[in-house]
Amino acid sequence: MMARQNSLPGNELFKTSYAGLDATLVSEAMAFERRSLQDDEDDCPVDRTRLRAIFISDLHIGTPGFQAEALLDFLKHHPSDMLYLVGDIVDGWQLRRRWFWPQSHNDVVQKLLRRARKGCRVIYVPGNHDEFARHFVGHAFGGVEVMHETAHTTAKGLKLWVVHGDYFDGVIQCAKWLAYVGDWLYELTLRVNRHLNSFRARIGLDYWSLSAYLKHKVKKAVNFISDFEVAVAHEAQRRGFDGVVCGHIHHAEIRDVNGILYCNDGDWVESRTALVEHADGRLEIIRWGANTLPLKRAADLVAVAA
Numbered sequence: 245m246m247a248r249q250n251s252l253p254g255n256e257l258f259k260t261s262y263a264g265l266d267a268t269l270v271s272e273a274m275a276f277e278r279r280s281l282q283d284d285e286d287d288c289p290v291d292r293t294r295l296r297a298i299f300i301s302d303l304h305i306g307t308p309g310f311q312a313e314a315l316l317d318f319l320k321h322h323p324s325d326m327l328y329l330v331g332d333i334v335d336g337w338q339l340r341r342r343w344f345w346p347q348s349h350n351d352v353v354q355k356l357l358r359r360a361r362k363g364c365r366v367i368y369v370p371g372n373h374d375e376f377a378r379h380f381v382g383h384a385f386g387g388v389e390v391m392h393e394t395a396h397t398t399a400k401g402l403k404l405w406v407v408h409g410d411y412f413d414g415v416i417q418c419a420k421w422l423a424y425v426g427d428w429l430y431e432l433t434l435r436v437n438r439h440l441n442s443f444r445a446r447i448g449l450d451y452w453s454l455s456a457y458l459k460h461k462v463k464k465a466v467n468f469i470s471d472f473e474v475a476v477a478h479e480a481q482r483r484g485f486d487g488v489v490c491g492h493i494h495h496a497e498i499r500d501v502n503g504i505l506y507c508n509d510g511d512w513v514e515s516r517t518a519l520v521e522h523a524d525g526r527l528e529i530i531r532w533g534a535n536t537l538p539l540k541r542a543a544d545l546v547a548v549a550a
């Protein structure tokens with residue numbers, strides 16, 4: 245914000261520096277300056293409180309599931325001193341299969357680079373879907389620093405370990421992440437179950453509950469989440485941290501796990517969540533515009549999970 249004020253020439257200054265040019269050129273130059281000021285306003289709305297840090301992960305840029313407009317809107321409304329990109333930012337797995345790169349995805353990349361250019365410290369911790377970026381650990385691209393993992397100390401002095409979290413998949417030995425099976429699908433299976441069982445009854449078979457079967461699967465997913473949380477928190481403790489910030493499982497949360505602060509920043513394919521640190525060190529999960537923008541079809545989400 246300081247930089248903006250310094251580089252902001254008053255109209256008087258403008259007239260002086262453009263003295264000698266004709267009136268058309270001066271007015272064009274001034275219009276240009278107004279436009280770039282407008283861009284800056286978009287980047288850092290003056291009426292918003294500046295956050296100390298933002299943590300986002302699991303954008304899956306390059307897949308139809310990525311909710312680019314929602315993220316652009318969120319970033320526009322939340323200027324910050326630090327921005328952590330906690331993995332699965334670009335989905336290299338999906339892009340290799342099928343190239344998908346609409347303008348809005350490009351806009352997000354531009355926005356992130358622009359933020360780094362404007363003095364926000366942007367740190368990129370790659371995940372499993374963007375593991376190609378792990379080859380560039382230790383380098384910086386347009387001011388974006390790439391790190392395998394990192395530490396963040398809050399204003400209150402809490403030392404947080406920042407890591408994507410995919411490593412713990414192997415540790416807890418879970419075949420597939422099933423929590424994409426949402427409530428809507430559950431409702432649907434209840435309906436399918438009714439038809440299926442009236443059919444089974446007609447051909448003389450016993451009642452078999454598809455919904456109960458799936459519920460068991462979802463319960464497994466719930467267990468997976470809690471196992472994941474415990475494993476990550478335990479490792480953070482072992483490494484001497486007070487807490488951890490991770491992503492990967494698309495489930496935003498702030499909770500205490502055996503005395504360790506476990507934070508998950510969620511995702512931008514279904515829940516549109518970010519973890520933020522306010523100036524006073526308070527941590528919060530923000531769910532962005534869940535009611536204002538339609539959620540992508542679950543089919544896209546399943547595609548992302550695969």
Ligand SMILES: [Mn+2]
Nearest residue numbers: 332371372492
């Ligand atoms: Mn991941």
